[in-house]
Each structure stands twice: as structure tokens, then as C-alpha cells.
Amino acid sequence: MEAHEEAYQQLEVFRGFLCLLTNSQLAIPFERIHKPINKVRKGKYSSLHNEEGSCVNDSYYWFESNHVNKPALAFNDDENDYVLKSIKYLVGKFNKCCYKHKEVVTKAINIYVSAFDESNRHICFLKAWTSLETILNTDNNDLLIKRCLALYGAESKLLEKQNLESLRLYRNELVHEGDNGTDPLIANYMMQNFIYNMIVRFNLKYAGLFETINESVLFLDNYNPDLKELKMRKKIIDKAIKLKEENTKR
Numbered sequence: 001m002e003a004h005e006e007a008y009q010q011l012e013v014f015r016g017f018l019c020l021l022t023n024s025q026l027a028i029p030f031e032r033i034h035k036p037i038n039k040v041r042k043g044k045y046s047s048l049h050n051e052e053g054s055c056v057n058d059s060y061y062w063f064e065s066n067h068v069n070k071p072a073l074a075f076n077d078d079e080n081d082y083v084l085k086s087i088k089y090l091v092g093k094f095n096k097c098c099y100k101h102k103e104v105v106t107k108a109i110n111i112y113v114s115a116f117d118e119s120n121r122h123i124c125f126l127k128a129w130t131s132l133e134t135i136l137n138t139d140n141n142d143l144l145i146k147r148c149l150a151l152y153g154a155e156s157k158l159l160e161k162q163n164l165e166s167l168r169l170y171r172n173e174l175v176h177e178g179d180n181g182t183d184p185l186i187a188n189y190m191m192q193n194f195i196y197n198m199i200v201r202f203n204l205k206y207a208g209l210f211e212t213i214n215e216s217v218l219f220l221d222n223y224n225p226d227l228k229e230l231k232m233r234k235k236i237i238d239k240a241i242k243l244k245e246e247n248t249k250r
Contacts, residue, residue, distance in 0.1 A: 004048045004062065009110060015040055016109035017090045019116060020196050021083055022073065026189050037124070037188060038116040039073050090200065096207040104213040105203050108135035112195050116188070122174060125184040128191040129171050135198045137217045141168050148194055150220040151202060163190055 018040040044067040048056040075083060097105055108131050115127030133139050136147045145164045152160050170187055203216055210216040222233065 003056075004046075007048060008046065008062075009106060011046075012110045012113055013094065013106055014087075014091070015042070016113035017087055017094075018083070019113055020090075020200060021086050023116065023192060024189075025193070026186070034119045034121060036117050036119055037192070038113065041070055041117060042067070090204060093204040093207040097204070098208065098211045100212045101203070101210045101216060104134060104137070105199065108132075108195075108199060112192075112199070116192065121184045121188060124188050125171070125191065126174065128188060128195060129167075131195055132191065132198065135195070135203060135213075136220075137213045141171075146224060147217055147220040148198065150224040151197060164194070167191065 019038045022039045023037055024039075042064055045061050045063050047058070047061040050056060094102065094105070111127055111131040111134055115124050115131060118124040118127065132148070133144060136144050138144050138147070145161065145168065148164055149157050149161055167187055167190060170182070170184065173182075174184070202220075203210075206216075206219075210219070222230065225233070
């Protein structure tokens with residue numbers, strides 16, 4: 001059971017990468033039936049295998065009780081090359097992450113891929129928000145928004161802040177008032193974009209730089225101010241370190 005849980009978690013990371021690469025950035029459905037956003041979904045059954053491919057126990061398997069059949073996802077040659085190149089890049093970066101940092105990245109990806117498997121768009125949104133809280137290591141909404149905005153330039157920061165504030169407002173209404181009839185489909189696609197930025201364009205891009213998720217968000221907290229303020233902070237920190245070293249020698 002433990003071996004399957006560990007293997008399945010890693011498989012979900014791989015599937016999460018595929019979903020981050022292949023999911024639509026926006027879609028307008030014309031059907032009344034709500035379908036999951038994820039284009040790569042779990043099969044009905046899974047089993048545990050040895051390294052060479054043989055099944056550990058062919059009478060022991062796991063199944064998805066809510067599985068719905070879906071046509072296989074097919075790519076043309078250009079799409080296939082893009083996905084293959086990108087997935088190798090992401091897996092390579094993931095494997096370079098330090099152990100404790102990788103644990104949290106794994107958790108965030110697993111929550112993300114589980115969220116976008118949901119047909120219920122409200123549950124999808126709440127799970128996606130949890131994924132963002134996990135990768136940003138906070139459940140404080142103000143701090144979450146501040147850390148999300150750290151990577152954006154001045155020309156786009158104001159717009160993205162308005163987007164995040166609208167998502168926060170929707171999240172609070174959903175938590176405190178329940179399903180109020182508002183369709184969160186667009187909000188879910190917006191959430192996916194922010195999750196992609198935090199996982200792929202930040203935590204995986206700088207794989208190996210951070211020992212823990214605390215170091216990752218500390219970087220975001222200090223990257224947010226302008227260059228002049230960063231230099232001022234460095235000057236103060238360097239002075240504090242010097243004084244601390246002098247006091248330690250006494």
C-alpha cells in the first residue's frame with residue numbers, strides 16, 4: 001500500500017506536468033454537462049509494477065470509482081515535439097529540486113491535478129486555491145497575492161493584482177455563502193495560470209536553489225520591492241551580519 005501510494009503520487013506529478021502543458025488556457029463550453037478541464041486524466045485501474053515491468057501482484061489493483069471514459073488525447077507532429085521536449089525539461093528540473101522543497105512542490109502539483117479532474121467547478125476552484133496556498137506556503141490571502149505578484153513587472157502588476165483580488169473575493173463568497181449560482185469556469189482558468197507561474201516559471205525554473213519552500217517564499221518576499229529598496233535592504237542585512245559576527249567573537 002505504501003509503495004503504491006508513493007508510486008501513484010509520482011505518477012500524478014507526471015500527469016500534472018502533462019496537464020500544465022496541454023490544458024486549454026480558456027474554453028467556452030456549449031454543453032450543459034460540466035466536464036473536467038484536465039485533458040490527461042487517470043485510467044479506471046492502476047496496479048503496482050516492478051522495475052522491469054512485471055506486476056507485483058496481478059490480483060491486487062486499485063480502481064477509480066468516479067471514472068468516466070474519455071477519448072485518448074492525440075497530438076500532431078509539432079505538438080508531440082513540444083510536449084516531449086517540455087516534459088523532459090520539467091521532469092529534469094523537478095529531479096533537481098532539493099528533497100524538502102520537492103516534497104511541497106509534489107504536494108502542490110498533486111492538489112492541482114486533482115482539482116482540475118473535478119467536474120464540479122466550485123470544488124475545482126477551492127482545490128486550485130489550496131494548491132496556490134501550498135506552493136506559496138500561506139493561507140493569508142494578502143500575503144498570497146503579494147507573493148503571486150512578485151514575479152510580474154510593473155507594466156502588468158496592476159492588472160494581475162485586480163485579477164487576484166477578484167479571485168479572492170469569489171473565494172471568500174464561495175466559502176462563506178456556498179454555491180451562489182456564479183459559474184467559476186473563467187476563475188478556474190485564471191487560477192490555473194497563476195499555479196503554472198508559481199510551479200513552472202518559479203519553483204522549477206530555480207530548481208536546486210532552495211532547500212525548502214520557506215526559502216522559496218522568502219525569495220518572493222524580498223524580490224517584490226524595486227531594485228533601490230533591495231540594495232538598501234542588503235546594506236542593512238550586511239551591517240547586521242557584521243555586527244553579529246563581531247559580537248560572537250567577543
